[in-house]
Amino acid sequence: MKKYKNFNFIMGVILTGLVVLIAIIGCFYTPYDPDAMDAVAKNSGISMDHWMGCDNFGRDIFSRIMEGIRNTFLISLFTVAIGTIVGVLIGAVTGYFGGWLDEILMRINDALFAFPSVLLALVVISLLGTGMFRVTLALGIAFIPSFARIVRSEIKKQVTQDYVESAKLMGAGNFRIIFVHILPNILPVLLSSIMIGFNNAVLAEAGLSYLGIGVQPPDASLGRMLSEAQSFLFSMPWYALFPGTVIVIMVLGFALMAEGITQAQMK
């Protein structure tokens, strides 16, 4: 990580760290129960008791944001994990071996890639149903094609390098060559794709929940909150403002890290 010492990367780490910290605290402590409704505090604005006010059910917005960050973060994390792990496997095998397997898998991949991830996720959700776990799975599957594609083209570039020949010459097997010799060389590209993928996942989750097919009430997620807030955009603008700002900070944090990694590579 030493080589990523640039402004963008450090700012990104700080912003993301802040968001993660709030999510972690949210696992153990929230000022109020995120689902508890308080009729008296309904629609109340910013106050000492409720830092970010309360929503139309009288639920504490700050507590819900803490829970929402956690859910959004976990969904995005697992989405990217599924996309990366399966994508790397497919991309590595097709990029390294080429041939008919590559042809078939990449044609399927191209067909899937032609759909926007959100649309693909919609299809999967309509098959699987809604809820946090299924949304994660749907988004994860939708993210596989783009990762497979990036990894494949990066591996293809590496396969012709002399150091791969050297490894073959020493009697290393294909599996070892792919994962021990080549993979570290595409790590910077993979890392910045993961950051960007994470952002797309945050936005996709927000989008799906906003459409009402993502995280279901009473679970909070940042997208879910935005969706609920839209009816009150004029009467209580802070309701939309806070989760919206958190999404922006989250996305910005990861975008800056990705930028920082790319920048370090350029040098």
Next chain:
Amino acid sequence: MLLEIKQLTIEFHDHLVPETVVKNVTMSMEEGEIVGIVGESGSGKSMTALSVAGLLPRKDMKKKGEIWFEGQELLSLPRKELRLLQGDEIGMIFQEPMTALNPTMKIGKQVEESLYLHRDLSRTERRELALSWLEKVELNDSERVYESYPHELSGGMRQRVMIAAAMVAGPKLLIADEPTTALDVTVQAQIIQLLKKINEKNNTAILFISHDLSLVKDLCDRVYVMKDGEVVEHGKSEDVFYHPMEDYTKQLIAAIPVIDLEQD
């Protein structure tokens, strides 16, 4: 006989008309012998060497003939069994030490690779062997080199690292495909000396490829001269150098740049 190449022919089938890049090449090497292959660019030297190393890409390519190494025929050997020889019995170094090393792997790990693949040694045993080979190829401060990455080393140092990596498992045959072409003259001479020393100390046979017949004369016992994929002349390297039979060999000798070190 350590190595016997019989009637080796290599054809490419990636164009409309098949292209024969190696034609009926027959060569042999004794244990501990240093043999040279010379010839102009494109004469098929690398193709011959790569087929001995089991590195020729298998698609679009037809190989005929036989390559016998220690009682095994390499061209018909299954990939799995070939891998047991590669790095263990046959080592190879390339022309470009800049790109032949993995940029993201520590030198030490790269030198140890053959040991990892072919020997049942502990981590410390591997490390000690690697360090001892880094010293044998005359890299001082071997501990530091062990911990560094390729970009921290000069071209000459990298070629030494490649030699250490190729030699660490104690192969019977070392193939060196123009190992000094990318280096400047002084470093070139040092590397040649190093190869000579390795041959004497370990009795490693060396197949040395070059387009420079004067280098081959200094290093090799015998030499094969290749032209357009065929062996046109072979014999003791001094005989070939001082009494060439073929016009082509004479041209190769005439093309050797005369470097007068005393001039400046």
